[in-house]
Structure formats: structure tokens, C-alpha cells
Amino acid sequence: MFRDHVIRLVNVSSTYEGERRAAIKDINLTIERGELVYIVGPNAAGKTTLLETINGLLIPVKGTVEVLGLDVKREGVRVRCRVGYVPQDFIVDPGEPYTAFDVVLMGMYGKMGILRKPGWREREKCMEVMALLGVDNVADRPMGKLSGGQQQKVMIARARVKEPEILLLDEAFSNLDMESRHRIPGLIDQLHRERGITTLIVTHDLSHLLDGCERMIAMDKGRIIADGRPGDVLSILERLTSYPRVEVIG
Amino acid sequence: MIWLGSGIIYRALIGCILAGLLTGLIGVFAVRMKLSSIGFCMSHAAFAGAALGVATAINPLFTALIFSSSTALLIGPVADKARLHADAITSIAFPLTMALAFIFLTWSPSIGLTSEVGSILWGSILSILNSDIVYMVILCAVSLTLIILFWKELFSIMFNRKLAEADGINTKPFIYFIIFLIGVVVTLSLKLVGGLLIFALLYNPASTALQFLHDMRKIIVAAPLIGVTTCLAGFLLSLILNLPVGSSIVALSTIIFAIAVILSPKRRRFKG
Numbered sequence: 001m002f003r004d005h006v007i008r009l010v011n012v013s014s015t016y017e018g019e020r021r022a023a024i025k026d027i028n029l030t031i032e033r034g035e036l037v038y039i040v041g042p043n044a045a046g047k048t049t050l051l052e053t054i055n056g057l058l059i060p061v062k063g064t065v066e067v068l069g070l071d072v073k074r075e076g077v078r079v080r081c082r083v084g085y086v087p088q089d090f091i092v093d094p095g096e097p098y099t100a101f102d103v104v105l106m107g108m109y110g111k112m113g114i115l116r117k118p119g120w121r122e123r124e125k126c127m128e129v130m131a132l133l134g135v136d137n138v139a140d141r142p143m144g145k146l147s148g149g150q151q152q153k154v155m156i157a158r159a160r161v162k163e164p165e166i167l168l169l170d171e172a173f174s175n176l177d178m179e180s181r182h183r184i185p186g187l188i189d190q191l192h193r194e195r196g197i198t199t200l201i202v203t204h205d206l207s208h209l210l211d212g213c214e215r216m217i218a219m220d221k222g223r224i225i226a227d228g229r230p231g232d233v234l235s236i237l238e239r240l241t242s243y244p245r246v247e248v249i250g
Numbered sequence: 251m252i253w254l255g256s257g258i259i260y261r262a263l264i265g266c267i268l269a270g271l272l273t274g275l276i277g278v279f280a281v282r283m284k285l286s287s288i289g290f291c292m293s294h295a296a297f298a299g300a301a302l303g304v305a306t307a308i309n310p311l312f313t314a315l316i317f318s319s320s321t322a323l324l325i326g327p328v329a330d331k332a333r334l335h336a337d338a339i340t341s342i343a344f345p346l347t348m349a350l351a352f353i354f355l356t357w358s359p360s361i362g363l364t365s366e367v368g369s370i371l372w373g374s375i376l377s378i379l380n381s382d383i384v385y386m387v388i389l390c391a392v393s394l395t396l397i398i399l400f401w402k403e404l405f406s407i408m409f410n411r412k413l414a415e416a417d418g419i420n421t422k423p424f425i426y427f428i429i430f431l432i433g434v435v436v437t438l439s440l441k442l443v444g445g446l447l448i449f450a451l452l453y454n455p456a457s458t459a460l461q462f463l464h465d466m467r468k469i470i471v472a473a474p475l476i477g478v479t480t481c482l483a484g485f486l487l488s489l490i491l492n493l494p495v496g497s498s499i500v501a502l503s504t505i506i507f508a509i510a511v512i513l514s515p516k517r518r519r520f521k522g
Contacts, residue, residue, distance in 0.1 A: 017333045057415060081418030090413075095516050097466045098409050106406045110418025115399060142464045162417070 005066075006166060006198050007031035007054055012063035014053045022061065023049035025222040034196040036189070036212045038230065040203060040237075041219035047202040048088055050219070051168045054200070055083045068165060081111045084159030088170040088202070092151060094144040100154045101139040104130055107158035129161045130154075132187065134180070148175035156184065160191070166198045167191075174205070185210055206234075258376050262495075265378040266481035268386040269439040273448070274455035274477025275393065276435045278470050279428045281456040282408035287340040288325070288429055289452040292436040293445035294347040295321040299437075300370040301354035311382070314370060315437050321347065322433030326426035336429065373444030373496035375485065386438050393431055397470075400424060405466060442481065443496030450500040451477060454507045461507075461514035480506060 009029040013022040024046040031037060039047050052058040053065060056076030065072040067079045084107070092098070104126045105118055112118065130136040133153045138146055143154065152175045159167060173185055189210040192199045201210075209230060216233040218226040226236045280288060299317025303310035321343055329336040369377055397404065406414040407421050414421050436448055443451060455476040459469045484499030491498070 055416060057412065077418055077420045079418075080416055083416075085416040087413070087416070095460070096409070097460065097464050097469055099465070102405075102466070103409070106409060106414070107417055109402050109406050109414075112402070114403065117402060158417075 004033050005030050006033045006068055007200075008064075008066040009053070010064050010066075012053060012060045012065055014049050014058050014060045016049070016058070023222055024053065024219075027053075027063070027224060029217070029224065029227075031198060031200070033198055034192075035215055036192045036199045036201070036210060038201050038203065038206070038209065038213050038216045039219060040206065040216060040233075042204065044221075045219040046222040047204075047219055048170055049222070051085070051170050051200065051202060054166075055080055055085055055168060057085075077110070081162075082164060083166045083168060084162060084164030085168045086152075086155050086159045086170060086172040089174075090151070090155055091148060092144040092146075094142070096142065096144040098143050099140050100135060100143050100146060100150075101126060101130070103143050103154050104139075104157045104161055107161045111162045126157075126161055129157045133157045133160075133184065149177050149180060152176060153180065153184065156188075163195075164197065166200070168200050168202075170202045171204075172201070173203070261378045261380065261383060262375045262485060263482065264383055265375055265386070265442055266485045266499075267478050268383065268390060269442040269451065270455075270477035270479070270481035271474045272386065272390060272393065272435045272477075273439055273451040274474035275397070275470070276428070276432055277452040277454075277456040277477070278459070278473045279404065279408065280432055280452055281460070282466075283411075283425065283428060285336055285340075285429065285432065286453070287337050287344065288322075288432050289436050289449045291325070291340040291344045291347065292318045292322060292433045293440060293448045294344055294351065295433070296437040296440055297370055297445045298347045298351035298354060301351045301358075305354045305357040310370065311437075314440070315434065317347070318433040318437040319430060322430045323426070326422070326429050330422065336425070369444075370440050371445050372494070373440065373442055373447065375442050375495045378441050382438070382441060389434060389438055393435070396427070396431075400427075404428070408466065443499050447496045447500045450503050451481070454503040455480065458507045458510040461510040461516060464516075476506070 007030065009027050012027040013025050015022045027050065039050065041047050049058060053060055054067060054072070056065070056072040056079055059073055068082055070079050072079050105122065108118065108122055112122070127136055127139065130139055133156055135150055135153045135157060138150055143151060146154065152172060156169070156172055167188070169188070173181055176184055188199060188201070189212050191197055192212050213230055215228065216230040217224055218233050218237055225240070226233045280286065296314035296318040299314035300310035302317070303313030325336050325339050325343065329339040332339065403414070403419050403424050406417065406419055407424055411421050432452070436452070439448060439451065455473040456469070458476050459472040463469045463472060480503045481499055484502040485495055487493065487502060488495040488498035
């Protein structure tokens with residue numbers, strides 16, 4: 001049984017800078033500790049906006065967002081120290097002067113707090129997580145020189161290294177090669193099961209629906225249109241003729 | 251003819267070393283944080299301040315420092331309030347500072363561009379005073395200390411501000427701190443090359459270092475060294491060829507950057 005709400009959105013609407021139209025509208029959502037939730041929907045459905053509103057990167061124009069018992073608007077920095085986030089399509093320029101190891105280590109900086117320098121423990125932890133994701137062999141290579149898939153694994157390692165209580169993954173498996181498309185989601189599933197990390201996975205491709213997923217949220221035009229068990233949500237979506245077809249492979 | 255053993259030359263050489271070090275160091279942050287027009291705006295704010303100082307018979311360096319640091323302190327918060335990039339606010343502040351400078355100059359028409367105001371605009375390294383050196387040494391010490399203390403956060407923000415935020419770093423104070431530092435460094439370095447040329451010293455060493463190095467830690471050491479070397483070599487070149495000091499430094503710095511672009515290994519494929 002789940003014990004408590006870790007994410008609670010009440011009547012939330014968010015708008016991006018320079019835009020009048022709300023990217024998400026009147027969202028009411030509660031996520032319990034330890035849930036693994038898929039958020040699906042077509043492009044511009046508001047999936048990324050929802051994640052960015054949850055971790056406070058985007059301040060809502062209306063409503064309240066509470067994460068881990070904290071008001072995100074006032075205590076966003078404290079919230080983000082405890083939340084791991086993998087952004088969508090984050091590709092680094094080849095000339096960037098940062099190694100893959102640097103990028104992973106930076107994931108811990110917020111949680112470490114100001115003035116504290118990373119020591120051997122943090123470095124060891126980084127290498128452990130990189131090994132888990134199979135990118136330890138490219139640790140000292142420039143991030144921008146890695147393939148898209150390798151960069152995505154490094155970004156997952158970055159989110160994972162600070163041992164978050166909530167993990168937000170935005171299309172985090174899209175650039176992975178075939179072998180990693182099975183292995184990496186499996187690792188996320190394992191992490192969720194073993195440590196009870198609340199995990200939100202945004203995707204429009206359900207080819208790797210994880211075993212631990214008991215809840216799916218479908219979004220369209222900034223609103224939640226279905227919320228429930230994956231099978232039930234998919235059945236609802238199939239009946240909606242206006243909704244783009246969601247592909248489930250395997 | 252300036253005798254090479256004179257105090258003026260020693261002060262000028264020390265000024266070159268300190269200004270090269272400071273602009274090279276802070277330039278890395280300006281380039282990486284995409285604060286390209288900040289230096290431009292700061293030097294004009296300092297110019298406006300110096301013009302006010304001359305018009306009101308107050309030390310022009312002091313008023314220049316007040317003007318540039320106030321502008322620097324305002325840019326970050328105004329940009330956040332207006333939800334615009336700092337560069338956009340800088341572009342708005344820049345013509346305002348120029349307008350103020352011209353207004354202040356009209357208050358003292360007999361002095362115009364021929365005096366201290368002119369030295370801020372065009373540079374006047376041989377007029378560097380002991381007090382200028384002291385200010386720059388203090389600024390060097392303070393900047394280095396703060397950068398070392400907050401290197402972890404600055405390192406992360408230079409990679410990607412949004413990701414740094416997502417990791418729980420409050421990026422705003424660090425961005426404001428860097429903008430403020432750029433303002434003060436630019437003002438104190440104005441006597442070296444002048445307000446019209448200072449941007450070259452701010453951006454060229456960092457951009458040159460970025461052509462050769464893949465490690466931010468090496469870049470932050472290399473850029474100030476390139477800045478110092480360029481300032482010293484440019485100064486000596488100006489003495490030998492009897493050219494204006496600021497122009498020699500800037501021309502040399504641009505040539506070094508051009509050579510770096512041509513020779514840069516970053517355009518070769520990475521093997522590994």
C-alpha cells in the first residue's frame with residue numbers, strides 16, 4: 001500500500017514565457033510515494049510542461065504545486081535537490097569543454113549544498129552509477145563527442161547519482177540503441193522496485209512499458225483526459241477517434 | 251621618450267598583468283554564460299560615470315565604478331523581472347548610458363573628450379596610478395577567492411543554467427555576482443585599453459582557450475594566462491612600434507584568436 005502523496009497539483013495552469021495559451025490547464029493530480037507512472041500523449045499535449053511544473057522549473061500561473069510536502073513556488077530549490085530530472089532531447093555541442101564524468105558529477109552539486117567540494121566518495125559514486133548504465137568507459141571523454149544514446153545514458157546517470165526520491169524522465173529512452181532500449185528501462189524498473197523511487201516517465205512510445213507500471217496518464221491539449229491502469233487508459237484512448245494512435249509494441 | 255626603468259613603466263607593466271589576468275578570468279564566464287553585451291554596456295556605463303565625475307569635480311574613477319556597478323546590479327534582476335535574457339536588457343541599458351554620458355559632457359564643455367573622460371574612452375595606461383594597482387590587486391584577490399569558493403556552482407551554470415536549476419542550484423545569485431564582477435573588472439581595466447576596446451580583452455582570451463581545450467578547469471587557467479601574455483606583448487609592441495597601447499593589445503589579441511581558430515584541434519574528428 002502507498003503511504004503518502006509525494007506530488008499534489010491543485011487547479012494548476014502553466015504558461016511558457018511569451019505565450020498566452022496555457023501549456024497545461026486546470027490540472028488536478030496526486031501521485032503517491034513509490035508509484036511508477038507513464039504520461040503519454042501526442043506532441044504539445046503538455047507532458048514536458050507538467051514535469052517542469054512539478055519540479056518548479058516552470059512556475060504555474062494558477063494553482064498550487066506541492067512536492068515532497070513542500071510548496072514548489074517558494075521552496076523549488078529544496079525540492080529540486082531531491083528530484084532527479086532527465087530533460088527531453090538534451091544533446092551537447094561537440095565543442096563543449098565538459099567530460100561525461102563532469103556532467104554526472106554535477107548532478108550531485110545541488111544536493112551537496114553550497115561551499116562543499118566533491119570528494120572521493122562522490123567521485124566513486126559517480127563511477128558506480130556510470131558503470132551501472134554502461135558509460136563508465138567513456139567517463140573521461142568530452143560529453144559532446146559521445147553518441148546521442150551515450151549522452152542520454154549519461155543524463156540518466158546524472159539524474160540517478162543524487163539518489164532522488166522522485167525521478168522525472170522526459171522521453172529519456174528515445175535515442176537509445178536496441179540493446180539499451182531493453183536494458184536501461186529495466187534498470188529504472190529495478191530502481192523503482194528496490195528503492196521505491198516515485199518515477200514519472202513521459203513518452204509517446206510505449207514499446208518499453210515497464211512491469212512495475214500500474215498507472216498511466218493520458219494528456220491532450222494541456223489537459224489530463226484519462227488516468228488509471230495502463231490497460232484501461234489504452235482502451236479509452238483507442239475509443240477516442242480524435243486522439244492520435246498510441247503504439248504499443250512488444 | 252619614456253625611460254624603461256621609470257616607475258610609470260613598472261606601473262604600466264603591473265597594470266597589464268593584472269588587467270590581463272582579471273579580464274581573461276572573468277571573460278570565461280562572460281563567454282560561457284552568453285553575457286556577450288555586458289562588457290560593452292559596462293564600459294559605456296563607466297564612461298557615463300566618468301563624465302559625471304568630471305562635470306561635478308569628483309574622482310572620475312569613483313563615479314565610473316558607481317555607475318558600472320549600479321548598472322551591473324540592475325541588469326540581472328530587471329532581466330528576471332521582465333522575463334528577458336540579460337543580453338536584451340543590456341542592449342536597452344547601453345544607449346541609455348551613452349545618452350547620459352553625452353548629457354554629462356555638455357555640463358562641462360570646456361573639458362570634453364580631451365581629459366580624464368577621454369582616457370576612460372581610449373585608454374591611458376601610462377597614467378595608471380599606484381592606487382589603481384592597489385584596487386586591481388584587491389579585486390584579483392576577491393574575485394579569485396569567490397570563484398574558488400563557488401566553483402562547483404559556477405561550473406555547473408556554465409554548462410547549462412536550466413540543468414543546474416534542475417539539480418537544485420539557485421542560479422540567480424551566481425549570475426548576478428558574475429554580471430557585477432564583469433562591471434567592476436571592466437571599470438578598473440579601462441585605463442589599459444579604454445572603453446571602446448575592452449570587450450576584446452574580455453572575450454578574446456576565453457574564446458582562444460576554448461579553441462584548444464576540452465576541459466573547463468584548464469580553460470579557466472589558460473584564459474587569464476593568454477590575457478596576461480597578450481597585454482604584456484601588446485604593450486611592448488606599442489613601445490617598439492610607437493603605436494597606441496590599447497590598439498596594439500587588441501590587434502594582437504585578435505590575431506592570436508584568429509591563429510587559434512585556424513589551428514584548433516576541435517575541428518578534427520575525435521579518435522577513441
